[in-house]
Amino acid sequence: MNVLKPSLLKKAIGGLAIAASLGGTAHAGEVEVLHWWTSGGEARAVGMLKELMEKEGHSWKDFAVAGGAGDSAMTVLKSRAVSGNPPTAAQINGPEIQEWGELGLLGQLDSVAEQGNWDVLLPGVLSNMMKYDGHYVAVPVNVHRVNWLWANPKVLKEAGVEMPTTWEEMFAAGKKIREAGYTPLAHGGQPWQDATVFETVVLGTGGPEFYRKALVELDPEALKSDTMIQSLETFKRLRELMDDGMSGRDWNMATSMVINGDAAMQLMGDWAKGEFAAADMTAGEDYLCAPAPGTENAFVFNTDSFAMFRVSDEDARAAQQDLARLILEPEFQEAFNKVKGSIPARPDVDMSEFDKCGQQSMEDFKESRQEDTLLPSMAHRMALKSDVQGAIFDVITNYFNSSDMTAEQAAERLVNTANAAM
Template sequence: MRPFTRFPLFRKTLLGLTVAAAAMSTTQAGEVEVLHWWTSGGEAQAVGVLKDLVEAEGHSWEDFAVAGGAGDSAMTVLKSRAMSGNPPSAAQINGPEIQEWGELGLLGNLDEVAEQGDWDALLPDVVADMMRYEGNYVAVPVNVHRVNWLWANPQVLEDAGVALPTSWDELFDAGEQLREAGYVPLAHGGQPWQDATVFESLVLSYGGSDFYRQVFVDLDIEAIESDTMIEVLETFKRLRELMDEGMPGRDWNLTTSMVINGDAAMQLMGDWAKGEFSAAGMEAGVDYLCSPVPGTETDFIFNIDSFAMFRVTEPENQEAQQTLARLVLEPEFQAAFNKVKGSIPARPDLDMGEFDSCAQQSLEDFEQARDGDTLVPSMAHRMAMNSDVQGAFFDIITNYFNAASMTAEQAAERLARAASAAG
């Protein structure tokens, strides 16, 4: 596929950046090997933006893409490379895992480029804090994703005679009419991280932001075994009634395509799904709808994509790393990248006038949630807990979702045991 063919304004912007960067480049050429898991259509276009800008400054980009939503496969490859003493120079690492890699003494230092770019003043505290290890910047944020989104095809809803649901009861009622009209009510890909993505939105919806933190950040046993959690788990399994039999193992972007193509009405997924709608030439608010997950209108589950820098010894490769980090937070890249990716910029000072209505709503909701203390880190996307606990939660959530014989009470008890073991 030829990149950026659907984005003429974007091509013009990128061309201007390329010419300017080439004129400014006086440093010795280095190389950055970049590990990431952005391989779907919209994601591949988005990462191509950064690659072109790095190469325009005279450095080379060695792409190390590992397919697999949420990065599980990529992290397995990264651990193997690191254990053999040959990590890439930059890797897509999110949340607490940045701290885990920092503890191993493998990450480089970005304080110089952070000081030059005034990152402390530029970035929201919740973003900046995750980029530091022991007070030093070791990673650079690319964007902020909102996880708790409901996406819908308005033509499918209209054909079935239903409105976009604003509650879980409305969602189940709409599901019956959508089935009768010949549509899959809720598209879903049966992979552990996708199951967890839906599950954490339900936890937020039923319990609110404080309860969410108790469960996923504090690992509070009482909250995990509470009546609220039982209600969450029961609703979670009931959602299977709205899904199709082909969901096991299906990738998230193929699931989004079901909504795009009119085979399914809705999908619960983070705003990276919007990159797929955009890549299909669809317009927000016209060809597809976005709405916060029912019951989470004032809350915001965030996932921050970031690049952590591993220690390199060659001066020219260090310079390439610094260039990569600087380019990531420059306004031109932040705007161009996030329009394609579906997320909002990591820096909140940009003019959102050229972003679509979903992105504008996302930034507004992010700021309101930040001010109202209803901004919560994603468990499903490596922001809330360490990787070992997350892995245990993934196993339990997916096993429960697919096991007809496991009760909500049994699942809650297993989650509590996993949390207790982590303590």
């Protein structure tokens, strides 16, 4: 990823008069919001938040930067921060919230959090992620499940196969799907998409505890184990199920292959459901969802969130506080997440109007919390700091696209990356 490392960013920002420069970044009642929701379903979802803000009398300045995992958006944000001109709010997820907090650029949301009773309302796994140094600096929009398998039932039927529940079933089904004239597995050859598939394979091969040790704790023994070798080999075998045109393809274009019946399946988080919804498709009928092979007893999560940058203008701060409040109100939580494909960040939202995939996701989320199999996504900025994540992305993508690198060599490079991060 071509982004400034936090240490370099801190050094660059250190000489700036932050308080003075931030004072003029927003006009009265205006919020400039940086995000990377640019696909059809995502754009519809963020439009709802814009409408709510405008109803409150504020103006919304959209700052959308395309790129599914947000790498491009983070590059732009860090450039803006170095120049002393960050947006009012930005989509920042996971440990990166802490990194920005360390830079001293984030504004506190404690007053709106206290009024909304966030400490009680939000599950601890979310509320802790939204805080820096004990203070709320960000607000969660949703909870995504990453380890989903999506499928076109018409293609499966024509190929004479069922939704696979194991990796061997996946490969067996893929052979029949290919013979029927379809691409078995839609994929976009971008590092974050490769990592999404990889972490799903690791979970499906080794189980929740192995996933946690390998991809959250970066335990060297787990990273060089036979289980990791098997995971890497299975991961690379999945190339056999993909098409030759996958390099550089955006994730939503891969989803369109499933929607249009060109491909049978896709391994992707539930933001893909927003694309099916935008195509007027019905869950359980026009498309199928199931936990990725071997992962039915765990929930790999990604939480979208907005962090608020410090502003001195009173009208801008009022708009900022209203934005944080509106994000967690039931009206927006329900409407947004039905369109986005995710589930609400607050667990008290009525799920009766959600489709069967959303209802299953919430049930599995609650069960995983109880069973301690709720796992932060390595691929989606939930588990590791950005520089470490980027180094792992490099290993995974280089291995996936190399005809010479063995699984043992890739595992050794993962161990080296983990050791360098300690």
